[in-house]
Amino acid sequence: MKGAQRGAKTFIVGISGASGSIYAVRLIRALMEEPCRVIAMISDGAFRVLKHELQGFGYRAGQQIQDNFKEFILQKAQNLHPQASLEVLTQHRFDAGPASGSFIHQGMVIVPCSMKTLGAVSSGFADNLITRAADVCLKEKRPLVMVTRETPLNLIHLENMTRAARAGATIMPPCPSFYSSPASIDDLVDTVVARILDHMGVENQLVQRWSS
Protein backbone atom coordinates (compact mmCIF):
# COMPACT_ATOMS: atom_id res chain seq x y z
CA MET A 1 0.00 0.00 0.00
CA LYS A 2 1.38 3.40 -0.99
CA GLY A 3 1.33 6.46 1.23
CA ALA A 4 -1.73 8.67 0.87
CA GLN A 5 -1.48 11.19 -1.97
CA ARG A 6 -1.03 14.88 -1.40
CA GLY A 7 -4.51 16.34 -0.99
CA ALA A 8 -6.01 13.08 0.29
CA LYS A 9 -8.36 13.49 3.23
CA THR A 10 -6.81 12.92 6.64
CA PHE A 11 -8.85 11.62 9.56
CA ILE A 12 -7.81 11.08 13.17
CA VAL A 13 -9.25 8.12 15.09
CA GLY A 14 -8.65 8.21 18.84
CA ILE A 15 -9.30 4.90 20.60
CA SER A 16 -9.77 5.13 24.36
CA GLY A 17 -10.41 2.50 26.99
CA ALA A 18 -14.19 2.15 26.84
CA SER A 19 -15.91 -0.97 25.67
CA GLY A 20 -16.49 -1.15 21.91
CA SER A 21 -13.04 -1.20 20.29
CA ILE A 22 -14.60 -3.08 17.35
CA TYR A 23 -16.27 0.18 16.31
CA ALA A 24 -12.84 1.75 15.86
CA VAL A 25 -11.57 -1.21 13.85
CA ARG A 26 -14.53 -1.10 11.50
CA LEU A 27 -14.33 2.68 11.19
CA ILE A 28 -10.66 2.58 10.22
CA ARG A 29 -11.29 -0.15 7.67
CA ALA A 30 -14.20 1.79 6.17
CA LEU A 31 -12.12 4.99 5.96
CA MET A 32 -9.39 3.04 4.20
CA GLU A 33 -11.78 2.09 1.43
CA GLU A 34 -11.40 5.75 0.45
CA PRO A 35 -8.15 7.50 -0.53
CA CYS A 36 -7.71 8.59 3.08
CA ARG A 37 -4.81 9.00 5.41
CA VAL A 38 -5.87 7.61 8.79
CA ILE A 39 -3.96 8.40 11.96
CA ALA A 40 -5.05 6.12 14.80
CA MET A 41 -4.16 6.97 18.41
CA ILE A 42 -4.48 4.35 21.09
CA SER A 43 -4.57 5.09 24.80
CA ASP A 44 -3.01 2.78 27.36
CA GLY A 45 -6.51 2.06 28.65
CA ALA A 46 -7.66 1.14 25.15
CA PHE A 47 -4.86 -1.36 24.79
CA ARG A 48 -6.00 -3.09 27.99
CA VAL A 49 -9.57 -3.32 26.73
CA LEU A 50 -9.07 -4.14 23.08
CA LYS A 51 -6.71 -7.03 23.65
CA HIS A 52 -9.65 -8.77 25.35
CA GLU A 53 -12.49 -7.51 23.21
CA LEU A 54 -10.88 -8.16 19.86
CA GLN A 55 -9.79 -11.73 20.63
CA GLY A 56 -13.09 -12.96 19.29
CA PHE A 57 -12.39 -11.07 16.08
CA GLY A 58 -9.01 -12.71 15.59
CA TYR A 59 -6.68 -10.20 17.27
CA ARG A 60 -3.74 -11.55 19.23
CA ALA A 61 -2.09 -8.72 21.13
CA GLY A 62 1.66 -8.44 21.49
CA GLN A 63 3.38 -6.78 24.46
CA GLN A 64 3.07 -3.39 22.79
CA ILE A 65 0.11 -2.11 20.81
CA GLN A 66 2.35 -1.13 17.94
CA ASP A 67 3.42 -4.77 17.55
CA ASN A 68 0.55 -5.98 15.44
CA PHE A 69 -2.54 -3.79 15.64
CA LYS A 70 -1.95 -2.26 12.23
CA GLU A 71 -1.44 -5.68 10.66
CA PHE A 72 -4.67 -6.89 12.28
CA ILE A 73 -6.61 -3.96 10.81
CA LEU A 74 -5.15 -4.42 7.37
CA GLN A 75 -5.36 -8.23 7.24
CA LYS A 76 -9.12 -8.29 7.51
CA ALA A 77 -9.79 -5.10 5.59
CA GLN A 78 -11.50 -5.52 2.27
CA ASN A 79 -11.48 -3.19 -0.73
CA LEU A 80 -8.59 -1.12 0.61
CA HIS A 81 -8.03 1.92 -1.57
CA PRO A 82 -4.51 1.86 -3.07
CA GLN A 83 -3.93 5.42 -1.85
CA ALA A 84 -5.14 4.83 1.70
CA SER A 85 -2.62 4.79 4.53
CA LEU A 86 -2.66 4.07 8.25
CA GLU A 87 -0.39 5.20 11.09
CA VAL A 88 -0.88 3.80 14.59
CA LEU A 89 0.37 5.97 17.47
CA THR A 90 0.30 5.55 21.22
CA GLN A 91 -1.11 8.22 23.54
CA HIS A 92 2.46 9.19 24.41
CA ARG A 93 3.36 10.56 20.97
CA PHE A 94 2.99 14.24 21.81
CA ASP A 95 5.33 15.03 18.93
CA ALA A 96 2.76 13.80 16.38
CA GLY A 97 1.26 16.29 13.91
CA PRO A 98 -2.33 16.36 15.26
CA ALA A 99 -1.02 17.70 18.58
CA SER A 100 -0.64 21.01 16.75
CA GLY A 101 -3.28 23.21 15.16
CA SER A 102 -0.96 23.76 12.20
CA PHE A 103 -1.48 20.13 11.15
CA ILE A 104 -4.43 20.14 8.76
CA HIS A 105 -6.94 17.32 8.80
CA GLN A 106 -10.62 16.83 8.10
CA GLY A 107 -11.75 15.73 11.53
CA MET A 108 -11.34 13.44 14.52
CA VAL A 109 -13.44 10.65 15.98
CA ILE A 110 -12.86 9.31 19.48
CA VAL A 111 -14.31 5.83 19.38
CA PRO A 112 -15.03 4.37 21.82
CA CYS A 113 -14.75 7.37 24.12
CA SER A 114 -14.38 6.56 27.81
CA MET A 115 -15.81 8.75 30.54
CA LYS A 116 -12.25 9.59 31.54
CA THR A 117 -11.36 10.84 28.07
CA LEU A 118 -14.68 12.68 27.86
CA GLY A 119 -13.92 14.32 31.20
CA ALA A 120 -10.45 15.32 30.05
CA VAL A 121 -11.67 16.80 26.76
CA SER A 122 -14.60 18.63 28.33
CA SER A 123 -12.30 20.26 30.87
CA GLY A 124 -9.40 21.00 28.54
CA PHE A 125 -7.11 18.56 30.37
CA ALA A 126 -4.93 17.67 27.39
CA ASP A 127 -2.65 15.17 29.10
CA ASN A 128 -2.15 12.70 26.26
CA LEU A 129 -2.09 12.74 22.46
CA ILE A 130 -5.80 11.89 22.13
CA THR A 131 -7.05 14.56 24.51
CA ARG A 132 -4.60 17.10 23.09
CA ALA A 133 -5.64 16.36 19.48
CA ALA A 134 -9.30 16.70 20.52
CA ASP A 135 -8.58 19.98 22.26
CA VAL A 136 -6.90 21.19 19.09
CA CYS A 137 -9.95 20.16 17.01
CA LEU A 138 -12.21 22.25 19.18
CA LYS A 139 -10.01 25.33 19.11
CA GLU A 140 -9.53 25.04 15.34
CA LYS A 141 -13.28 24.43 14.80
CA ARG A 142 -12.69 21.09 13.13
CA PRO A 143 -15.22 18.24 13.40
CA LEU A 144 -14.88 16.18 16.56
CA VAL A 145 -17.16 13.19 17.06
CA MET A 146 -17.08 11.57 20.51
CA VAL A 147 -18.60 8.10 20.64
CA THR A 148 -19.12 8.17 24.39
CA ARG A 149 -19.71 4.78 25.96
CA GLU A 150 -20.92 4.14 29.47
CA THR A 151 -24.19 3.06 31.01
CA PRO A 152 -25.92 4.20 33.10
CA LEU A 153 -24.73 7.79 33.03
CA ASN A 154 -24.16 9.84 36.17
CA LEU A 155 -24.62 13.59 36.35
CA ILE A 156 -20.91 14.21 35.84
CA HIS A 157 -20.96 12.22 32.58
CA LEU A 158 -24.05 14.09 31.39
CA GLU A 159 -22.60 17.48 32.28
CA ASN A 160 -19.31 16.63 30.59
CA MET A 161 -21.17 15.66 27.42
CA THR A 162 -23.07 18.94 27.51
CA ARG A 163 -19.86 20.90 27.99
CA ALA A 164 -18.12 19.12 25.10
CA ALA A 165 -21.17 19.61 22.88
CA ARG A 166 -21.25 23.33 23.72
CA ALA A 167 -17.59 23.57 22.73
CA GLY A 168 -18.40 22.09 19.32
CA ALA A 169 -18.10 18.31 19.69
CA THR A 170 -20.73 15.91 18.38
CA ILE A 171 -21.72 13.49 21.12
CA MET A 172 -22.67 10.21 19.50
CA PRO A 173 -23.19 7.32 21.92
CA PRO A 174 -22.85 3.98 20.12
CA CYS A 175 -26.54 3.08 19.89
CA PRO A 176 -27.01 0.48 17.16
CA SER A 177 -30.20 0.72 15.14
CA PHE A 178 -32.32 -2.21 14.08
CA TYR A 179 -34.44 -0.92 11.21
CA SER A 180 -31.96 -2.22 8.62
CA SER A 181 -32.48 -5.78 9.98
CA PRO A 182 -28.88 -6.43 11.10
CA ALA A 183 -28.14 -10.16 11.11
CA SER A 184 -24.65 -10.22 12.67
CA ILE A 185 -22.39 -8.30 15.05
CA ASP A 186 -20.67 -6.76 12.03
CA ASP A 187 -24.02 -5.53 10.74
CA LEU A 188 -24.86 -3.99 14.12
CA VAL A 189 -21.44 -2.34 14.36
CA ASP A 190 -21.93 -0.90 10.89
CA THR A 191 -25.16 0.84 11.93
CA VAL A 192 -23.04 2.92 14.32
CA VAL A 193 -20.04 3.34 12.00
CA ALA A 194 -22.26 4.54 9.15
CA ARG A 195 -23.57 7.40 11.31
CA ILE A 196 -20.02 8.36 12.28
CA LEU A 197 -18.98 8.44 8.62
CA ASP A 198 -22.06 10.51 7.77
CA HIS A 199 -21.00 13.10 10.32
CA MET A 200 -17.46 13.14 9.01
CA GLY A 201 -18.75 13.78 5.50
CA VAL A 202 -17.60 10.39 4.18
CA GLU A 203 -20.03 8.81 1.73
CA ASN A 204 -20.81 5.22 2.57
CA GLN A 205 -23.20 2.41 1.85
CA LEU A 206 -22.53 0.41 5.01
CA VAL A 207 -26.20 0.09 5.84
CA GLN A 208 -29.43 0.33 3.95
CA ARG A 209 -30.88 3.76 4.63
CA TRP A 210 -34.37 4.26 5.86
CA SER A 211 -36.90 5.26 3.28
CA SER A 212 -40.61 4.82 3.68
Ligand SMILES: Cc1cc2nc3c(=O)[nH]c(=O)nc-3n(C[C@H](O)[C@H](O)[C@H](O)COP(=O)(O)O)c2cc1C
Ligand atom coordinates in the same frame (compact mmCIF):
# COMPACT_ATOMS: atom_id res chain seq x y z
C1 LIG B 1 -12.83 -4.35 30.12
C2 LIG B 1 -12.98 -2.90 30.42
C3 LIG B 1 -14.06 -2.19 29.91
C4 LIG B 1 -14.22 -0.85 30.19
N1 LIG B 1 -15.31 -0.20 29.66
C5 LIG B 1 -15.47 1.12 29.90
C6 LIG B 1 -16.56 1.81 29.31
O1 LIG B 1 -17.37 1.26 28.58
N2 LIG B 1 -16.65 3.15 29.56
C7 LIG B 1 -15.74 3.82 30.33
O2 LIG B 1 -15.89 5.02 30.48
N3 LIG B 1 -14.69 3.18 30.90
C8 LIG B 1 -14.52 1.85 30.70
N4 LIG B 1 -13.46 1.19 31.25
C9 LIG B 1 -12.54 1.93 32.14
C10 LIG B 1 -11.47 2.70 31.36
O3 LIG B 1 -10.69 1.81 30.59
C11 LIG B 1 -10.59 3.47 32.35
O4 LIG B 1 -11.34 4.48 33.00
C12 LIG B 1 -9.37 4.08 31.70
O5 LIG B 1 -8.60 4.76 32.68
C13 LIG B 1 -9.73 5.03 30.59
O6 LIG B 1 -8.57 5.68 30.15
P1 LIG B 1 -8.48 6.33 28.70
O7 LIG B 1 -9.71 7.13 28.51
O8 LIG B 1 -7.26 7.17 28.75
O9 LIG B 1 -8.37 5.22 27.73
C14 LIG B 1 -13.27 -0.16 31.00
C15 LIG B 1 -12.17 -0.88 31.50
C16 LIG B 1 -12.03 -2.21 31.23
C17 LIG B 1 -10.83 -2.96 31.75
